[in-house]
Every structure is written in C-alpha cells, then in structure tokens.
Amino acid sequence: MGQLDGRVALVTGGSQGIGHAIAQGLAAEGARIVIADVRAAEAAAEAFPDGVGLTADVADEEAVQQLVDEAVERCGSIDILVNNAGLYASLAMRPFTEIPLVEWRQVMDVNVASMFLMCRAVVPVMQRNGGGRIVNISSGTPFRGVPFLLHYVTSKGAIVAFTRALAKEVGKDDVLVNCIAPGFTMSAGVEANPEVIEKLRDVSVSARTIQRDQMPEDVVGAVIYFASAGSSFVTGQTIVIDGGQTFH
Secondary structure (H helix, E strand, O other): OOOOOOOEEEEEOOOOHHHHHHHHHHHHOOOEEEEEEOOOHHHHHOOOOOOEEEEOOOOOHHHHHHHHHHHHHHHOOOOEEEEOOOOOOOOOOOOHHHOOHHHHHHHHHHHHHHHHHHHHHHHHHHHHOOOEEEEEEOOOHHHHOOOOOHHHHHHHHHHHHHHHHHHHHHHHHOEEEEEEEEOOEOOHHHHOOHHHHHHHHHHHHHOOOOOOOEOHHHHHHHHHHHHOHHHOOOOOOEEEEOOOOOOO
C-alpha cells in the first residue's frame, strides 16, 4: 500500500524534467497521474498505470478549465495538484534594462498566472471532495537575489507569496498549499541549453554544502511529503532544496 493509493495527482509541465520525476514519485506511492503539458503529454502519461495525458497551455484561461473538467471526468477527482509548469532554461541571461516587456509578460503568464488559473479551477473540486493538496514549484533564486534573470526571479518570488496567501484562504476547507524551491537542477530543459550550464552549473555546485549536481529526483521526496498524511498540519510553507546553498 502506497501513501497516496486512490488519489489523483495532476502535474503541470509533467512530460519531462522535474515535473516527470515528480509524477514518477507520486505514482510510486499509488497516485493515479494526470500529465498536463503543451507537448508530449499523452506519450509521457503512458509511463503510468491508467495515466492520463492532456495537452494544454496552462497560461490560457479557457484551456485550463477544459483541462480540469476533462481530468475530473476521466478520473473522478483531483486530490493533488503540482504546479510545476514554467519558463526558465530558454531565457537569456541579461541586464534587466534589456528584457523586452513582451518577454517579461510571458514569464509572468507562464510562471505565475498559470498557477492562479490552475488553482482557481482545481480548488472548487477539492472543496467539494473535502480537501486536497497543492504543491507549487518555485526556485531558490528569490532567496539569493540572482542577477540577470529579473523576470524569472521575480516570478518565482511571487509564487512564494502566492502560496502563503492562498493557504490562508483555503485552509478552512482542508486544502493545504505548500511550495518547493529547487536550486539549479540538471533537468532536460537545462541540458538542452549548454550556455545555461556553462554560466550556472559550476558556480551553483561550488556554493552548495552538498557539492554535487542537483537532479530532478532530488525534489521528489518533499513533494510526496506535502502530498501525504505526514504534512496534514503544514500549509503555507516553502522548502528550499538546493543542497544547502541557501538556508531558509
């Protein structure tokens, strides 16, 4: 018997990288997995028993509602929501004065507005079912003030604030909202951008207490904790997982 037997977990951005590792961890604990992504969702879902893959842009209001409606229709419920979708590795590092407004807005839409839209659609489902768990994926960068990615860092800081405020609103309904802030992670998206690795990998590893690469699997245990009974009196919290680069 797994800790999450009988639960339905929806993971956004779950077709690869951190999101896929999280989905694998939740599935290993017995959860039925719904993968939501802009690409390869159906193929990624095939890795899980009774997995469901739904293609959706989670920054689009109508697409999010359709996604949640279909997930509930096919699975009966959504008990766990992992808001993982986001923009990072494809962003160029540059002074904030050189960031185009259109790119700033795109980052805010994908990294922050998507979580608002997903929670707005999923929380009523959880309320009807007597509760649920929401885990938002932020980043360690807001706690370190990383330069030259101002839009990204700002968006990830907003997720921490979003988590705290939403937790206050929905706690009475036993909907618990928590956050995980990973460090620089060797995900598929990062590995596809060698210039990002060149700029950030060595400096990140050398700043850690545990001096090795961070892998997607390193965040999975904390997600399972937030999704399971062990965290039933924990909400509004952020765990930084970066090998001891930041003490929070």
